[in-house]
Amino acid sequence: MALDYEECKQKVLDGIEKKSKSKSKFYFSDLAKMMDAKPREAKKIVTQMVEEGILVFWSSGSTSMYGLKGAGKQSAAEHED
């Protein structure tokens, strides 16, 4: 059964909000857990959230993470908002 996008999106936003004091970047698996979904299903939701400009990728080069657009130090620090 396909997951409901709006519902999952809200779960992710809530999940990120809850942790926002300590974290601005999340592993894919953290997001999947927030929406309580299998990886392949979760990926569709996350992809759509990126396409809508809600989430952005962060990468060290070897590891990828996700964050809310505009959140965290980096986007401000590099003057790239």
Add this chain to the structure above:
Amino acid sequence: MAKHETPLLDQLESGPWPSFVSDMKQEAESRAKNANNINYQIPVDVVEDLLGVLELSYKDGETHWKHGGIVGVFGYGGGVIGRYCDQPENFPGVAHFHTLRVNQPSGKFYTTEYLKQLCDLWELRGSGITNMHGSTGDIIFLGTTTKQLEEIFFELTHNLKQDLGGSGSNLRTPADCIGSARCEYSCYDTQDLCNHLTQEYQDELHRPAFPYKFKFKFDGCPNCCVASIARADMSFIGTWKDDIRIDQESVKAYVAGELKPNAGAHSGRDWGKFDIQKEVIDLCPTKCMRYEDGKLEINNKECTRCMHCINVMPRALRPGKQTGCSILVGAKAPILDGAQMGSLLVPFVEVNKENDYQEIKDVIEAIWDWWMEEGKNRERLGELMKRQGFQKLLEVTGIDPVPQHVQEPRHNPYIFWKEEEVEGGWERDINEFRKHHLR
């Protein structure tokens, strides 16, 4: 006159080796001169500032680069690696110095025309410095600003018909050996399989959802020119099922010194007369060869396909005709946690273009399902295999254990059965039991 004094770097130009410092100085000079009137889109002195910040790092004994970033092209979670300098005031040319990974053509075939186009693009919109190729296999474009990324991506995809490669927790740019295009040892068409899977798994390549990186590498034969066995999460290594083909006349010609062993590769000094016993038969790792009365015999059942005899006498010996590939899994070469070679999972599978390599994709997807569910963050497949066991891997891929999976005699004398493996299971009818066994 150089923009920054670089005495420590200059020292690296001494000695007999080619030096990246000389290369960079040459590029710096060429940019300053700008003989072709290029309308540089990033600072003209980027290379000078790069030399400058590197010199400073040598002096300070610490790096002046920050780690990671959110830069990329829209919709792609990989291919661009954000690099920012922590001394932007002193070295404004490299304040942003992002790396792009560009998917190399399969087998790394280029026309000079195409190489020129790549270089032109990078002179215009980047530092002009490339790494052809990175250990990942990609074309590496070193250093550009955030603003240029989408422009470069547009030109790459529209004019150069090339895509960005993988980075981060993605499928990484698949890499292959030159394969049957040029190499007579090749047991399958590495370029076709590499290209096919690259196209098939675009989503995995560009949108990170794996626990960590994942690499495919394709070698046409066990010589492993792209070292897939040592560094790919899944290695596809060409092999054969039937017997090594022997041309006895040519064997004799090698023995008689008419043909040069190793195709003359070791001709730099005089190694003496070719000795087939010492140089081939005794070096066969499974001791399955014999040379008697002018005749070479191979006990093919014992041959491990190490390629040694074929490499030494390529005119006399060839891989068999029933070719395909072996699939090994779990290799990694990390700096911190120690390297690990691949383990044999599929001893032989036909590499079948006709059905779009379905057997191979089935294995790949079963492994991904398992690793995506069970893998911890930043855990490579090889580590998950160690943590949950090879038996678990066999279970999730639906592959039956075969002798080729056995690496060494077991050191645990117990056999643990699962209930479904035991006829009748664990449950018993206690009343039925008591009929025959008194308390």
